[in-house]
Amino acid sequence: MRRARKQINQMPTPTVENYLKHILVLSLESGSTEVSMGRVAKELLVTPGTATSMVKNLSQGGWLNYYPRKGVCLTRKGKKLAMNILRRHRLLETFLVETLGLDWSEIHAEAEELEHAISEKVLEKLDQFLGRPRQDPHGHPIPTKGGVINRPSSQALINCKAGMKVRIDSIVDQESNFLKFAREKRLLPGQEVRILQHEKEADAITLQVGKGSPFSMGSRSSEKILVRV
Amino acid sequence: MRRARKQINQMPTPTVENYLKHILVLSLESGSTEVSMGRVAKELLVTPGTATSMVKNLSQGGWLNYYPRKGVCLTRKGKKLAMNILRRHRLLETFLVETLGLDWSEIHAEAEELEHAISEKVLEKLDQFLGRPRQDPHGHPIPTKGGVINRPSSQALINCKAGMKVRIDSIVDQESNFLKFAREKRLLPGQEVRILQHEKEADAITLQVGKGSPFSMGSRSSEKILVRV
DNA sequence: GTATAAACTTTGACTAATCAAAGTCAAGTA
DNA sequence: TACTTGACTTTGATTAGTCAAAGTTTATAC
Structure with missing residues (x-):
């Protein structure tokens, strides 16, 4: 027995x-x-x-x-474990993009496999190696070792990558012409924005507000708009 | 149905x-x-x-x-797959030691888990990232993508790490006093040698030939002795 | 108030991997 | 030649995870 x-x-x-x-x-x-x-x-x-x-x-x-x-x-116990797995997933995604240079679109499935095989010890070393990143390549916050998600502070729209879906947090410009432009384009706090393209060299970001038609902005303008994932 | x-x-x-x-x-x-x-x-x-x-x-x-x-x-099919898994295992061990700085003694079990979760694509990127190593940290040869083990060429004893078990290949010195010393210590081609300690700073390697008593050598001497895993 | 549909649960069957314990074989010993 | 022993195989049971199909609830429509 x-x-x-x-x-x-x-x-x-x-x-x-x-x-x-x-x-x-x-x-x-x-x-x-x-x-x-x-x-x-x-x-x-x-x-x-x-x-x-x-x-x-x-x-x-x-x-x-x-x-x-x-x-x-x-339960509390379940949430703690789930957070830990989310942490593994997002750290692995970060590693796959930052270190190995895999494409944004491929990493999810890969991380989904690896997250169940990586030990706490290796994860800690990986976190250290990556410089303790706060966000994964999608812009999602990486839970801490304790299992807590620190809501990421807002970031400038210009720093977002193609494919991201963000929500506008605030506009840091009081200049009325800019605000008028923003209102026309519905670039208002709370609005959902989808980043369609972002070529660094072209200095332009193409986006779609809600279900409106896509348009582009340069870095001068898009750094005035703060967003959250 | x-x-x-x-x-x-x-x-x-x-x-x-x-x-x-x-x-x-x-x-x-x-x-x-x-x-x-x-x-x-x-x-x-x-x-x-x-x-x-x-x-x-x-x-x-x-x-x-x-x-x-x-x-x-x-079968041929079975051997091919097995070689592929051995490749994954040894590349992962290399990564864990070289990149993440894990200890020699811990990596086997970790790699044993990860080897079943890593995809061909990630493995290729990892191989590239590591500079296409030929040997893992234990000195074992890493099979090629095609599933072939290239017998590793011999290396100087001085380059071996603590814990390794190697076999003497040849002595690259014709100076009779050194050869006499080598004969006394049974440092002869074909002998099995176990590396007990190797402190880089101390410039000394402690080893045991067969079941003889352990002794130490400096780098000047130990670079003249070529071994294989 | 009944009828219907969607959402959900139950039931029975299946696969991969494992163990314990009983059974079989082959090799050497007496 | 029969006996014993160790190595191996067979058998029957178990667990985790899954599906298909049949059964049950609940909410909504009429």
């Missing part, structure tokens, strides 16, 4: 880590702590039945609370 | 990769292509029954040939 084989000192499986991470991301995106089963199943690309049974296990393990036909809500 | 779900275009699982890699290493160590089931089971830390059933699957998949009660022997 193998004694107490179950759940004793056992690392969470990659699948457990994945469910928790995706549930965390969904709850961060929606701003609500509770996430519906439908969204979980869709996010993880599994059938609803699979999501239900997995979520029951996670609940059993104390990672989250499951309210049948309502949704799930991470 | 799900059509042809089995074995179609499916990546080998980490477990499959692990079995093949360990079988390759065992066969390289013993110099024989055939490896007994007992050794397989011991190497992979599983019960004999597990090894038998897994090996039958691998045989089914065309990775190796299984001769009941005799042993297994990698």
